[in-house]
Amino acid sequence: MEENKNNGKNLSFESLDILISRWKDGTFSEIIDDWKWIFTYSARYKGAIAFYVILGIVSTSLGLVSSVASKYLIDIITGYKTSKLAIMLIIMVGSSLFSLLFSSMISRISTKLSIYINNDIQADIFDKIVDADWMAINKYSNGDVLNRFNGDIGTVSGNAISWLPTIIIAVYNFIATFLVILHYDWIMAVIALGSAPFMLLMSRFMIKKQRDYSKKVREMSSNLMTFEVEAFYNFDTIKSFGIAPYYSKKMRWWQGKFKDVSLKYNMFTIKTNILLSVMGNLVQFIAFGYCLFRLWTHDITYGTMTLFLQQRSNLSGAFNNVVSIIPSFLNSSVSAHRIRELVELPKEVHIPESKELDALAADGFEVRMRDVEFSYVEGTKVITGSAFKACPGEIVALVGPSGEGKTTMIRLILGLIRPEEGQAVMIGSNGYEVAMNAETRHLFAYVPQGNTILSGTIAENMRMVKEDATDEEIVEALKISCAWDFVEKLPDTFNSNVGERGRGLSEGQAQRIAIARAVLRDAPVLLLDEATSALDVTTERRVLRNIISQKPNKTCIVTTHRPSVLNMCQRVYRVMDTRITELDEEEAGKMAMDF
Numbered sequence: 001m002e003e004n005k006n007n008g009k010n011l012s013f014e015s016l017d018i019l020i021s022r023w024k025d026g027t028f029s030e031i032i033d034d035w036k037w038i039f040t041y042s043a044r045y046k047g048a049i050a051f052y053v054i055l056g057i058v059s060t061s062l063g064l065v066s067s068v069a070s071k072y073l074i075d076i077i078t079g080y081k082t083s084k085l086a087i088m089l090i091i092m093v094g095s096s097l098f099s100l101l102f103s104s105m106i107s108r109i110s111t112k113l114s115i116y117i118n119n120d121i122q123a124d125i126f127d128k129i130v131d132a133d134w135m136a137i138n139k140y141s142n143g144d145v146l147n148r149f150n151g152d153i154g155t156v157s158g159n160a161i162s163w164l165p166t167i168i169i170a171v172y173n174f175i176a177t178f179l180v181i182l183h184y185d186w187i188m189a190v191i192a193l194g195s196a197p198f199m200l201l202m203s204r205f206m207i208k209k210q211r212d213y214s215k216k217v218r219e220m221s222s223n224l225m226t227f228e229v230e231a232f233y234n235f236d237t238i239k240s241f242g243i244a245p246y247y248s249k250k251m252r253w254w255q256g257k258f259k260d261v262s263l264k265y266n267m268f269t270i271k272t273n274i275l276l277s278v279m280g281n282l283v284q285f286i287a288f289g290y291c292l293f294r295l296w297t298h299d300i301t302y303g304t305m306t307l308f309l310q311q312r313s314n315l316s317g318a319f320n321n322v323v324s325i326i327p328s329f330l331n332s333s334v335s336a337h338r339i340r341e342l343v344e345l346p347k348e349v350h351i352p353e354s355k356e357l358d359a360l361a362a363d364g365f366e367v368r369m370r371d372v373e374f375s376y377v378e379g380t381k382v383i384t385g386s387a388f389k390a391c392p393g394e395i396v397a398l399v400g401p402s403g404e405g406k407t408t409m410i411r412l413i414l415g416l417i418r419p420e421e422g423q424a425v426m427i428g429s430n431g432y433e434v435a436m437n438a439e440t441r442h443l444f445a446y447v448p449q450g451n452t453i454l455s456g457t458i459a460e461n462m463r464m465v466k467e468d469a470t471d472e473e474i475v476e477a478l479k480i481s482c483a484w485d486f487v488e489k490l491p492d493t494f495n496s497n498v499g500e501r502g503r504g505l506s507e508g509q510a511q512r513i514a515i516a517r518a519v520l521r522d523a524p525v526l527l528l529d530e531a532t533s534a535l536d537v538t539t540e541r542r543v544l545r546n547i548i549s550q551k552p553n554k555t556c557i558v559t560t561h562r563p564s565v566l567n568m569c570q571r572v573y574r575v576m577d578t579r580i581t582e583l584d585e586e587e588a589g590k591m592a593m594d595f
Contacts, residue, residue, distance in 0.1 A: 013515040035329075041117050044162045045556045049165060052109055058168035059102035064176055066095040067310055075305035110162050113507065118157035121339070125149060128343050131438070134416040135376070136345040148342060152335035159332040167353035177315045184304055185294070191287050192312040196407045224254045287312050320504040348416065354439035356432060361524050363390025363429035364553030365443065367413055369580075371422035374408065382408050385422075386580035388573055392429075392524070392553040395544060395568055397560055400575035406559040409450075409575060410529055416442055426525075448526045455503075458487060458494040461513060477520035480546040481511035482539050508535050515543060519550070539549040544568055 042049065054320075069091040129137065129145065154205055182189040229249055231238065238247055245501070291305040357365065369388040375381045382405050390396035398406050411417045412424045415436035426440050427433040433441060445465070453461055462474050474494055478484040486509055491495040498504050505513070512535070519525060526547065535543065546564070547556060558565055572583045 004424035011291050014383045031333040034333040037337050037340055038156055038160050038332060041120055045113055047108060048113055049161060052106060052165045054104050055102045056165055057172055059099050060173045062095040064101040064180055066099060067307060068466050069095060071303035074306055075301045077469060078302045114157050118153060120538035121157055125339060125343060131347050132345040133348055143418060145549050148338050152338045156332050156421055163329060177311050181311050188290060188308050191290060192315045195219045216261050220258045223437050224258050225480040227254050231303055244532040245250040256512050278361045300333060345538050348438040350439050351434055351437045353438060355427060357428050360430065362557055365524050367525060367555060368425040369424045372419045372424060373421040384578040388580055390555050390557050391557050394570040397489045397558050397566055397572045398571040398575055399560060399572060405575045410527055414580045415443060430504050443523055444525045444527055445521040445523040447518045449530045452514050453498055455500040458513060462517050465517055469520055472521060477516040480519045480550055481512045483516045511535060521545065525555045
């Protein structure tokens with residue numbers, strides 16, 4: 001506990017230096033802007049915050065009353081004056097109990113408000129992240145986004161409510177305690193007040209080394225955690241290659257590195273704590289010696305001496321509480337800034353006129369691209385001057401080597417990214433067309449590459465895309481995707497549980513359930529990105545025929561390398577060398593033969 005206190009002091013003083021430097025270089029306004037953003041959430045609970053402050057001040061006052069009452073109680077006992085014993089005992093016990101009650105209420109209120117604000121911020125930020133521009137949000141790694149979403153929001157919510165009340169209560173406690181001591185002895189007040197700044201000056205010499213050690217421990221902890229996550233994520237691969245002993249050896253190597261750094265930091269902390277404790281005890285001995293001298297000269301009573309020593313410690317603690325607010329203030333600002341970076345990302349394009357297409361859904365839609373150009377990095381084209389068309393009732397294929405732009409095409413069709421030049425549009429049966437955007441995406445059903453089955457029941461996976469789907473609709477979708485053949489044999493059919501990433505299912509079974517999910521959505525346009533790669537040829541052809549026969553006006557776009565699919569397609573486009581080229585029947589046939 002003492003170690004944490006001293007570490008907190010050093011962090012407080014370092015944070016104070018940072019605040020001063022930010023003030024000098026003119027960037028302090030950024031911190032103010034971050035806190036203005038935090039207060040937009042705090043303001044929703046201003047009544048509760050005011051109540052929090054009142055309870056804190058009352059609790060602190062009662063604590064002081066209890067201390068003063070105990071002084072008089074000691075004086076009564078040592079002086080054998082029992083006339084006011086009962087009243088002093090009642091005051092001391094009563095004020096202590098009420099102080100405990102108010103402290104408990106403060107803790108309860110603080111926790112509830114922190115949870116409310118955390119939920120408010122997370123809900124708002126989640127909505128903004130989901131609606132962020134695809135290119136902008138993908139500049140951040142998933143781990144970084146999750147760290148900001150959980151860690152930084154937790155830091156902000158933990159301080160958004162408590163920061164202002166804490167500083168008001170701490171300042172009040174510091175002033176009130178100092179005035180109580182000053183009332184009885186001004187020299188003792190100076191001694192008590194001087195101890196905290198003395199600790200401040202001495203601690204500054206140890207800040208840099210502690211910061212370096214702390215940084216090394218955090219970095220080594222991150223390295224160890226990264227190794228652990230990667231090992232467990234690739235557990236099947238490790239077992240399949242029979243390299244578990246190698247990973248066990250590597251695990252112990254990382255543990256050894258972490259142990260060495262941690263023990264060095266621990267030894268530094270022990271030495272630091274010894275020095276700080278010696279300095280703290282020195283000030284305490286001075287105060288104790290002064291009290292003994294005053295007691296020996298009969299200038300104070302035993303009760304006054306007890307009050308002095310108790311409140312000197314309280315004053316030092318109050319000073320540390322005031323200073324410790326600085327790192328909380330700074331950390332919350334840093335976290336708020338990191339969250340605001342996500343909040344201020346450009347948003348997806350929403351075209352309100354897209355809703356005009358909904359009435360035409362039954363007729364199907366044409367997906368078309370005209371002279372599209374696109375690049376992720378300026379100067380490096382991924383798609384150049386290309387055209388594409390897929391009409392209702394058609395199966396249209398996109399083929400080409402890996403990494404040439406097929407997935408980019410899917411993203412353009414879904415409106416996740418937008419052409420730098422040219423057009424990517426959806427055209428209704430009446431000729432009305434709208435550029436691909438976030439509002440046209442509900443007209444698509446998408447089956448991406450890889451295993452996209454989540455832990456839970458098969459029905460829960462299906463109802464992700466249609467919450468009110470009936471059991472009959474789920475069974476029908478499973479039949480269309482040829483998944484009902486194996487699902488009906490499971491103990492609980494579609495209510496059977498599957499593990500994370502479809503554990504318990506084969507790749508082909510997982511693919512068929514993913515296709516069934518897309519079928520259940522019943523969108524006019526179906527996108528299959530290598531979605532039949534794990535199916536045998538017979539099942540693959542059955543699935544595609546079922547989809548088209550179920551909805552003759554459905555537009556089906558597939559990326560594939562399977563000749564069986566190419567033979568069923570009305571059009572085949574090759575994606576190669578940044579260009580999308582439509583193949584004629586002879587070229588498509590030859591390509592199918594080459595596979």
